[in-house]
Amino acid sequence: MTNLTFALRMLRKTPFVTTMAVLSLALGIGANAAVFSMFNQILVRPLPVHDPSSLVNLTAPPPKPGSSSSDDAGPGTAVFSYPMYRDLEKEQDKPDAVLVGMAAHRSFGANISARSQTLNGRAMMVSGSYFTVLGLQPALGRLIGPSDDRTVGESPVVVLTHAYWRARFGSDPKVIGEALVVNGQSLTIVGVAPQGFEGTSLGITPEVFVPITMREQMQPGLRAGSFAARNNYWVYVFARLEPGVSLEQARASINVPYHAILNDVEAPLLQNMSAQTMAQFRARQAGVEDGAHGQSTIPREARTPLLLLGCVAGFVLLIACANIANLLLARSGARAGEMAVRLSIGAGRRQLVTQLLVESCVLAIIGGAAGLVVAKWTLNFVYGFMPTDVGTIFLPELDLSILVFSAALALGTGVLFGLFPALQSTRLSLVTMLKSQSGQSSGGGRTAARFRTLLATVQVALSMALLVAAGLFVRSLYNVSRVNLGVNIEHVVTFSLSPGLNGYSALRSQQLFDEIERQLKRFPGVKAVSSGTIPILGGGNSQNNLSVEGFRADPDTNTTASYNYVGANYLHTLEIPLLVGRDFTESDVIGTTKVVIVNERFVKKFNLGSEAIGKHIGLGNTTTLDMEIVGVTRDATYNDVKDEVPAVFLRPHRQIADVRSLSFYVRGTGDAEPLFAGIRKMVAALDANLPVIRLRTLEDQFRENVFLDRMMTILAAAFAVLATLLAAIGLYGVLAYTVMQRTREIGVRMALGATPGGVRMMVIRQVGWMALIGCGIGAAGAIMLGRIAESLLYGLHGSDPLILGSAAIALASVALGAGAIPAHRASKVDPMRALRYE
DSSP states (O other): OHHHHHHHHHHHHOHHHHHHHHHHHHHHHHHHHHHHHHHIIIIIOOOSSSSGGGEEEEEOOSOOOSEEOOBTTBOGGGEEEHHHHHHHHHHTTSTTOSEEEEEEEEEEEEEEEETTEEEEEEEEEEOTTHHHHHTOOOSEEOOOOGGGSSSTTOOOEEEEOHHHHHHHHTTOGGGTTOEEEETTEEEEEEEEOOTTOOOSSTTOOOSEEEEGGGHHHHSTTOOTTTTTOTTEEEEEEEEEEOTTOOHHHHHHHHHHHHHHHIIIIIGGGOOSOOHHHHHHHHTOOOEEEEOTTOSOSHHHHHHHHHHHHHHHHHHHHHHHHHHHHHHHHHHHHHTHHHHHHHHHTTOOHHHHHHHHHHHHHHHHHHHHHHHHHHHHHHHHHHHHHSOGGGTTSSOSOOOHHHHHHHHHHHHHHHHHHHHHHHHHHTOOOHHHHHHHOOGGGGTOHHHHHHHHHHHHHHHHHHHHHHHHHHHHHHHHHHHHHTOOOSSOOTTEEEEEEOGGGGTOOHHHHHHHHHHHHHHHHTSTTOOEEEEESSOTTSSOOOEEEEEETTOOOOTTOOOEEEEEEEOTTHHHHHTOOEEEEOOOOTTOOTTSOOEEEEEHHHHHHTTOTTOOTTOEEEESSOSOOOEEEEEEEOOOOOSOTTSOOOOEEEEEGGGOSOOOOEEEEEEOSSOSHHHHHHHHHHHHHHOTTSOOEEEEEHHHHHHHHTHHHHHHHHHHHHHHHHHHHHHHHHHHHHHHHHHHHTHHHHHHHHHTTOOHHHHHHHHHHHHHHHHHHHHHHHHHHHHHHHHHHGGGOSSSOTTOHHHHHHHHHHHHHHHHHHHHHHHHHHHTOOHHHHHTOO
16 A cells, blocks of 8 residues: 555656656557457357357358358358258257257348337347257246247247337336237237347347248248248258267267258259269258357458457557656656665665556556546447448447456556566666766666667557558558449438338339339439339349350359349439440339340350340240340449449339339439438328338448448558657657767767767667668568458558558658657757766
8 A cells, every 4th residue: 555655646746757658558558448349249259148158050051052041140151941950950859969959040121010110120030949049038928939930820929139128118017918010910929038138140139039930921022932942041050069069079960961861852852953063062061160159240250350450459559558668767767866765775676666566557557547438439439430230249338348358458568568667777876876876877778778769669660560551441441432333322312111011012012112202203302213122332132043045054154143123214313324225114014025224244244245135034044035135234333332243134123023122212412311301201101100211321321331441441540640649759758868868978079079960860860770670670560460451451452562661751751750859959969068967
């Protein structure tokens, strides 16, 4: 307690040093705490279920002939057919099974109506074993069990998530037995899931859970037969291992029945497959992976950005620690007399080192506490960049783990930047110190001077690496912003409606869509209106195999193309250039000639050349080519700004019998806000229970599509500027202190004829060497960072020479600027005063 009291008193005596140290630490620790919070929530935190370490995810590799659909729970390699899941589940009932249980799930979009209000959200279809395998108990009522998924199309029950129950029903315990309408189907509420459990897929936060056997009722318009088809892949599967069973043992065990089913049941059903592809199909191996963190594509996608941000934040903290170490070394010179007196009257060196370390640790703890505020600000800032659809992958919160991490980081940095100054300031010659308090009294001699120079050089190196990283992301974002989308996104408002999820029939949905388009065209300032089933830049994708007139395809040829069902004047509304042919019109309806418009990539893929107009195509491997190509467009973005544009064909949605969801595009001439208000009012007047989904401008949708690029650029640039500023302060401090120590030497030099210019060059030469060495080391580190970041960059490599050169020039300019003032002061030294110095 005495050491602590004395430490606080000493920190108050040096307010400048204390303030600078606390600010530097707050920024460094805050940045690291924020990155750790994201890292912990996205990559480290296990599912809040019983013994998550024994959970495993199953995967099914290609080839997968037929149809496949996936979501954020995993890529196409992770989905199984429903019959295969049920076959594998039965195998786990055998005595030699290595899995305790197996479960399946799949998310879907839902319009959920409760107590006279309908909202759009997410829902999860789960097998009867889902909650049992996870080892969960209900917060209220019961959970979905094996008796709820015995028969396809039965068991109209629903379980609420705890958060939805609290937000929507005010935690009303009488909710059990109430009716909840999900996608037009009335379901009975039977229970509430435990608090904190929000599904098994990061980024997918369901409001409700329904039995998986209700899929066809929950997704109106879904083609019948998805439960029986072995070539329809859509189910995600996980399981729990028996105690003591390894992943390798589970993989070997599950592949015995898996191979048998593939070869004895599924392979004989396949047709038009080459011998090579058939051999690959028969040799497929089911994968078994760690499932402690659930099933999600987000951790895989977030690993590299978070690793890079962790490196950047760590560099900033190291620079801050180097600065504080230099400050403490400078302060130790002023306390040299105090240390000498205390040693001379009997204080032990260990006691003094302990006292100085307590001071540095107190300084670090104060900085760590301030860092929590910085961490909260940083998390809120990052959270603001998250698209609405995935804003639940992490929460901007500081939980106990962050507090522990920040405390440990603060104490660790306190020892790191305080140990050398403490040891150095207690290595004193008592006789010399007490007589004159010269020489070592002012800085610890050559060892301390070299250490300060080393710290400043390290700061330059780290700053160089961060400047290059920031430059790479700035240029990458610049490249992204200049991508030719093929679409004019300015002054376009977009929104989606899913009346089919409210139980609308296909005919009634089409009538509603037609009425909405008519009313939108009457809005003041509206120039054009159209629609499509796949939102532009929305991340969605729909594909189909095609047969194309004049194109010969062998069994292994990729004949897939992405598609979109769109409204009349689609190309005109979005200003997509039409190369040849015509746009769709309102007369392209069911009963008229089926027509399609294709893009340049489609023409190239299917070798249509200049004769595309008039050619015919058909869906799947067929001889019925019943759709005529009536137009060819420029390539335009489909679902992601940075993805290569795929082969795309467009069909008029009025020629499709069952369209129950559309995204609308309204091109205006001015401010979007009046359109927002008018659209909400119009839809409410037509159907008050029909939610307006994702109402925004296309420019906002573009920004959300590249949110990761924007976030990484701003954070990297902010960290780089901060690091460079800290490095400049460090260089200035080292040079200013060096000039002070060398005052007598400079005076002698000038007395012997040295010119002010020569003295200035002496100081500049010192900073030049530190900058040169630091930039060289930093360039090597920057290349390593660039390799980590390369997968996140667009249109450039991680070792771009222009960025490296620009960063070196910028840092050299900062270093020379930091050295200019000490150099000028050195050139103004009065030789006579300098000879009497100290």
